[in-house]
Amino acid sequence: MSPVYDRVALIGLGLIASSMFWAIKRAGLAGEVTGYARSEATRDTARRIGLCDRVCDSAAEAAEGADLVVLCVPVGAMGQVAAEIGPVLKPGATVSDVGSVKRAVIDAVGPHIPEEVHFIPAHPLAGTEHSGPQSGFAELYDNRWCLLVPTEGSDPQAVARLRALWEGMGANVEEMEADHHDLVLAVTSHVPHAIAYTMVGVADHLRRVTESEVIKYSAAGFRDFTRIAASDPTMWRDVFLNNREATLDILGRFTEELFMLQRAIRMGDETYLFDYFTRTRAIRRGIIEAGQDTDAPDFGRVKGKPA
Numbered sequence: 203m204s205p206v207y208d209r210v211a212l213i214g215l216g217l218i219a220s221s222m223f224w225a226i227k228r229a230g231l232a233g234e235v236t237g238y239a240r241s242e243a244t245r246d247t248a249r250r251i252g253l254c255d256r257v258c259d260s261a262a263e264a265a266e267g268a269d270l271v272v273l274c275v276p277v278g279a280m281g282q283v284a285a286e287i288g289p290v291l292k293p294g295a296t297v298s299d300v301g302s303v304k305r306a307v308i309d310a311v312g313p314h315i316p317e318e319v320h321f322i323p324a325h326p327l328a329g330t331e332h333s334g335p336q337s338g339f340a341e342l343y344d345n346r347w348c349l350l351v352p353t354e355g356s357d358p359q360a361v362a363r364l365r366a367l368w369e370g371m372g373a374n375v376e377e378m379e380a381d382h383h384d385l386v387l388a389v390t391s392h393v394p395h396a397i398a399y400t401m402v403g404v405a406d407h408l409r410r411v412t413e414s415e416v417i418k419y420s421a422a423g424f425r426d427f428t429r430i431a432a433s434d435p436t437m438w439r440d441v442f443l444n445n446r447e448a449t450l451d452i453l454g455r456f457t458e459e460l461f462m463l464q465r466a467i468r469m470g471d472e473t474y475l476f477d478y479f480t481r482t483r484a485i486r487r488g489i490i491e492a493g494q495d496t497d498a499p500d501f502g503r504v505k506g507k508p509a
């Protein structure tokens with residue numbers, strides 16, 4: 203594949219940036235990739251494992267002369283990094299990000315981007331519970347969604363170029379408006395993480411109270427929660443603080459449903475429980491039939507046939 207950009211700069215060298223680097227290299231999507239991370243230890247690790255063609259000692263040095271700069275830091279650090287690179291950005295360049303929240307990032311980054319630079323926020327819907335420069339892999343984005351969130355007046359050609367980069371990295375790309383993105387992600391990602399964190403906290407508390415062997419005998423459902431709850435604390439603190447309204451809205455709805463479920467259990471309401479679980483099972487089957495869960499053991503069944 204011919205390069206989409208001559209020079210790409212990745213700011214923040216964790217899971218998402220390192221996966222981008224390996225995916226860019228796999229498909230030859232950039233001439234040179236520069237990188238910067240705040241911690242010297244991360245920069246040293248990056249140099250040792252060959253992550254980035256050139257690891258720089260400041261965000262400005264990495265961004266200077268780049269055709270595309272991607273901010274891959276926690277959501278709460280985006281504004282500060284944008285302030286550091288703003289003055290050195292090349293006219294005609296594109297600045298993007300990978301943050302899990304979009305409205306707050308647009309508000310924090312936008313004011314630092316010069317008029318002659320394109321700002322096109324993005325969010326790859328792919329990740330793991332691991333973080334840091336050694337956690338990335340080239341296949342992370344294969345067949346995953348990447349949502350582009352063009353801002354008002356975004357140049358269509360610059361958007362098309364960023365789309366080509368993500369498609370070259372294996373992703374399926376769609377565009378979405380920022381507030382809608384934040385609401386959808388509150389449902390599909392942010393509140394599920396809050397629930398996992400809470401459930402693991404409950405089990406931890408119970409273990410201390412009863413000395414029972416919650417961890418040792420954890421069943422598969424709980425183990426899945428512990429994987430999610432092992433995700434990076436800084437990243438998730440920033441997600442909740444920066445998508446506060448949508449998260450609180452969905453958590454409120456969740457609490458109402460939970461109370462209804464609790465009541466049905468208390469009252470022995472067989473019909474409520476059976477109907478509720480029948481509806482939720484249909485949602486899971488819909489996801490698998492649409493080919494959206496490539497990890498599911500029953501993925502690959504003939505579309506339309508019940509699992």
Ligand SMILES: NC(=O)c1ccc[n+]([C@@H]2O[C@H](COP(=O)([O-])OP(=O)(O)OC[C@H]3O[C@@H](n4cnc5c(N)ncnc54)[C@H](O)[C@@H]3O)[C@@H](O)[C@H]2O)c1
Binds near residue numbers: 216239282283328333
């Ligand atoms: N992990 C996921 O599942 C996932 C998925 C999609 C999007 N995201 C988003 O991607 C971004 C990065 O997440 P990640 O999982 O790669 O995190 P990570 O913890 O693996 O990496 C973050 C990197 O940013 C660096 N950093 C932190 N503050 C900085 C600063 N002020 N200046 C420069 N570098 C700084 C850290 O040193 C680290 O190298 C976050 O905004 C997150 O919301 C994460």
Ligand SMILES: O=C(O)C(=O)C[C@]1(C(=O)O)C=C[C@@H](O)C=C1
Binds near residue numbers: 392
């Ligand atoms: O697979 C995981 O470990 C993830 O949590 C990835 C996940 C998600 O919720 O799906 C987490 C945060 C993102 O912003 C995007 C993807």
